[in-house]
Amino acid sequence: xxxxxxxxxxxxxxxxxxxxxxxxxIFFPIxxxxxxxxxxxxxxxxxxxxLFFSPTxxxxxxxxxxxxxxxxAWNSVVVSFGSTIIGMMLAVPAAYSMAFFETKRxxxxxxxxxxxxxxxxxxxLVPIYLLxxxxxxxxxxxxxxxxxxxxxxxxxxxxxxxxxxxxxxxxLEAARxxxxxxxxxxxxxxxxxxKGGLAATVLLSLILSWNEAxxxxxxxxxxxxxxxxLIASYSSPEGLFWAKLSAVSTLACxxxxxxxxxxxxxxxxxxxxxxxx
Amino acid sequence: xxTTTLNVGSASPAAEPQQDSRKGGKRKTSxxxxxxxxxxxxxxxxxxxxxxxxxxxxxxxxxNLLYPGDNEFVGLENFRFFVxxxxxxxGMSNTLMLVGAVLLITVVLGVLISLLINQAFWGQxxxxxxxxxxxxxxxxxxxxxxxxxxxHPVSGVFAAIWKFFGATPIDWFxxxxxxxxxxxxxxxxxxxxxxxxxxxxxxxDQEQQEAARLDGxxxxxxxxxxxxxxxxxxIAVVVMIETIFLLSIFAEIFTTTGGGPGYETTNLAYLIYxxxxxxxxxxxxxxxxxxxxxxxxxxxxFLVRLIGKSLTEKQ
Numbered sequence: 389x390x391x392x393x394x395x396x397x398x399x400x401x402x403x404x405x406x407x408x409x410x411x412x413x414i415f416f417p418i419x420x421x422x423x424x425x426x427x428x429x430x431x432x433x434x435x436x437x438x439l440f441f442s443p444t445x446x447x448x449x450x451x452x453x454x455x456x457x458x459x460x461a462w463n464s465v466v467v468s469f470g471s472t473i474i475g476m477m478l479a480v481p482a483a484y485s486m487a488f489f490e491t492k493r494x495x496x497x498x499x500x501x502x503x504x505x506x507x508x509x510x511x512x513l514v515p516i517y518l519l520x521x522x523x524x525x526x527x528x529x530x531x532x533x534x535x536x537x538x539x540x541x542x543x544x545x546x547x548x549x550x551x552x553x554x555x556x557x558x559x560l561e562a563a564r565x566x567x568x569x570x571x572x573x574x575x576x577x578x579x580x581x582x583k584g585g586l587a588a589t590v591l592l593s594l595i596l597s598w599n600e601a602x603x604x605x606x607x608x609x610x611x612x613x614x615x616x617x618l619i620a621s622y623s624s625p626e627g628l629f630w631a632k633l634s635a636v637s638t639l640a641c642x643x644x645x646x647x648x649x650x651x652x653x654x655x656x657x658x659x660x661x662x663x664x665x
Numbered sequence: 666x667x668t669t670t671l672n673v674g675s676a677s678p679a680a681e682p683q684q685d686s687r688k689g690g691k692r693k694t695s696x697x698x699x700x701x702x703x704x705x706x707x708x709x710x711x712x713x714x715x716x717x718x719x720x721x722x723x724x725x726x727x728x729n730l731l732y733p734g735d736n737e738f739v740g741l742e743n744f745r746f747f748v749x750x751x752x753x754x755x756g757m758s759n760t761l762m763l764v765g766a767v768l769l770i771t772v773v774l775g776v777l778i779s780l781l782i783n784q785a786f787w788g789q790x791x792x793x794x795x796x797x798x799x800x801x802x803x804x805x806x807x808x809x810x811x812x813x814x815x816x817h818p819v820s821g822v823f824a825a826i827w828k829f830f831g832a833t834p835i836d837w838f839x840x841x842x843x844x845x846x847x848x849x850x851x852x853x854x855x856x857x858x859x860x861x862x863x864x865x866x867x868x869x870d871q872e873q874q875e876a877a878r879l880d881g882x883x884x885x886x887x888x889x890x891x892x893x894x895x896x897x898x899x900i901a902v903v904v905m906i907e908t909i910f911l912l913s914i915f916a917e918i919f920t921t922t923g924g925g926p927g928y929e930t931t932n933l934a935y936l937i938y939x940x941x942x943x944x945x946x947x948x949x950x951x952x953x954x955x956x957x958x959x960x961x962x963x964x965x966x967f968l969v970r971l972i973g974k975s976l977t978e979k980q
Contacts, residue, residue: 404786410778415795417852418802420822421810436825437814478708481701489698497706499973504709506965507717508913510937511958514950515719517942538712545705570697599803601916602934606942616916619805623812623920630813637806648801649794656864663902663972664861665868 418641425634432631447635455618457636464614464640466529467604468597471536475544475593478537480586483548484574488557498549501542502661509539509602520607529612532604536597543596544589547658550665551585552578588654591647595655598644615640717958723951730945743952747940753953755928756936760960763847763932764911768904770851775858775903776896780888782859783866793863800856804916811849812838812921842922842930850917854910858903865899866892898971905968912961933957 424432426443451457486494516535517526525531555578563577579586601616608617619640622633648655657665727739747753782792799807815822816837824834837845869892877887915934918924924931924939931939937957941950 400784400786403781403784404788407778407781407786407792408788410781411792411795414852414855415798416822417807417810417815418798420814421806424814433820435820436828437820437822478705482705485698485701491699495973497702499969501705501709502972503965503969504713506909506961506968507713508934508954508957508961510913510915510934511954511961512716512720513938514723514941514947514954515716518947519716519719538708541705541709595801599801601804602913605805605916605919606938616803616805619803619809620916620920622809623805633809633813637810641802641806644803645798645801648797652793652797652860653864656861659857660861660899660902660906661972664865664899 421634422638424631425638427631429631447631451632451635460613460615460618463529463612464598467532467536467614468594470533471597472590472593474537475541478541479544479548482545483552487549487552488560501545505542513606526607527609527611531607532612535603536600540593540596543658544593546661547589548586550657550662551582555581588651591651592655592658595644595647720951720954723947724955726948728947730947743948747949747952752928752931752936756931756933759843760932762843763914764908766847767851767854767911768907771855771858772900772903774855775862779859779862779866797856797860799852805920807849807853808917808920816845838922846917846930850914854907861899861903862896865896869895901971905971908964
């Protein structure tokens with residue numbers, strides 16, 4: 389017979405083992421992708437799949453010559469950072485204004501901003517496509533930056549808003565009493581006090597833009613195509629380049645995965661529009 | 666916050682009478698402050714109004730990019746064509762199946778897994794990182810890794826597992842196409858549920874739990890009377906937000922099945938895409954787009970109410 393204490397610790401141990409099992413199973417596809425990226429194409433397609441093999445780095449070196457990886461990666465970088473910078477420039481003042489100078493309309497405005505996020509992209513795909521075609525924005529990084537800024541703006545405003553709300557108003561008032569200008573008040577007082585939250589907002593915007601795959605697939609061809617589109621091009625049946633696909637995918641996902649790990653706790657707030665903290 | 670507004674509005678002379686000049690400056694600043702929200706409101710309003718009104722206009726005219734110039738007003742004919750098309754019923758039912766099944770899988774597993782990892786065990790931090798990782802994988806990578814490396818009928822990992830147990834490997838994407846899509850989309854969204862529910866569980870009142878346990882409440886009673894009610898709101902948030910995104914699932918279908926075989930994996934988003942950019946029928950696609958907007962709005966209605974409520978509770 390086990391004592392209650394022993395039974396409890398056995399229970400904890402079993403739960404721990406189960407949790408590890410579930411986590412490893414869910415992570416397995418990512419692990420397998422990483423593993424395959426170090427295989428030769430023959431090993432990658434072997435039946436049954438090989439767990440042990442002699443690793444090679446040739447996929448990573450070949451990826452750039454074969455598919456011009458850097459071109460697509462650069463597009464992803466420009467588009468995500470571009471839309472994030474513009475988005476923050478719009479979102480920070482808006483969130484500041486709504487968090488510290490609340491009016492009767494503030495709540496309605498916030499909810500209305502959230503509701504723009506509900507507009508399904510297919511509902512406006514046709515006009516956006518035609519507008520972009522007429523204005524020459526089709527297959528340009530500028531076009532994607534505009535779209536990504538607009539689709540992520542509500543989330544960024546909401547996230548910044550919930551962080552600003554936690555700063556005592558008195559601190560800002562004190563700065564104002566001391567005669568700081570609006571710019572000084574925001575730059576020297578507000579931003580330093582909320583830098584953790586704003587960093588998470590930036591990361592969430594980068595993650596969402598980097599992984600966006602509706603507009604990038606529909607509005608770009610080759611010139612401005614980001615990594616999501618490059619990887620989609622590997623879906624064509626001719627030639628099974630699994631090892632290279634895995635290498636490209638690993639390169640494309642690694643930075644975002646790390647961003648996600650760093651900011652997981654703060655992201656919850658942005659992803660749930662402040663409803664879960 | 667009321668006091669600030671009052672202070673600023675009436676510029677209360679009692680406060681610091683000697684700083685009159687600065688007061689004037691302050692009043693102007695606060696007006697600027699209030700207008701700092703305008704640029705965001707403006708761009709979002711344009712983003713809503715211009716394309717949406719164009720969609721409404723296009724949905725009422727005959728407009729095919731292959732036959733330019735023939736743009737007469739046809740009333741609701743596009744809607745009639747779209748709704749009576751064979752693809753519409755398939756698209757609607759696939760959309761509902763996809764959303765419903767993924768919601769069920771992610772919420773049920775999400776609750777179970779977040780409960781499992783909510784207690785102290787060795788390597789908890791790493792387990793959490795592993796569990797939330799799929800959410801950060803881009804949809805096209807998700808789709809192709811699953812389609813090729815895992816679900817491939819000959820060289821995929823699943824085929825090897827099936828063979829190991831002496832079963833015939835399954836050709837997932839041709840035999841169970843919609844199920845395969847549901848599986849890969851669930852894999853991507855399960856971490857979202859885990860992430861939100863795990864965070865919500867951390868704010869669960871531990872003392873209350875302990876007190877209930879001491880009063881002799883069993884694990885089931887604890888779960889149904891304390892934990893689940895506590896999770897009700899986060900679950901509702903997960904359901905609503907996932908619904909918004911799942912209604913528009915596109916890349917996963919685009920890169921794996923292309924909507925096929927037949928219409929078996931065509932959801933509403935993919936159907937509209939194929940009518941617009943593969944068949945160039947702008948009028949028809951716009952009518953479909955508006956139907957998608959209406960569907961999303963039904964889901965959004967509840968979400969906005971839910972979050973609006975939490976917004977007032979916070980004060």
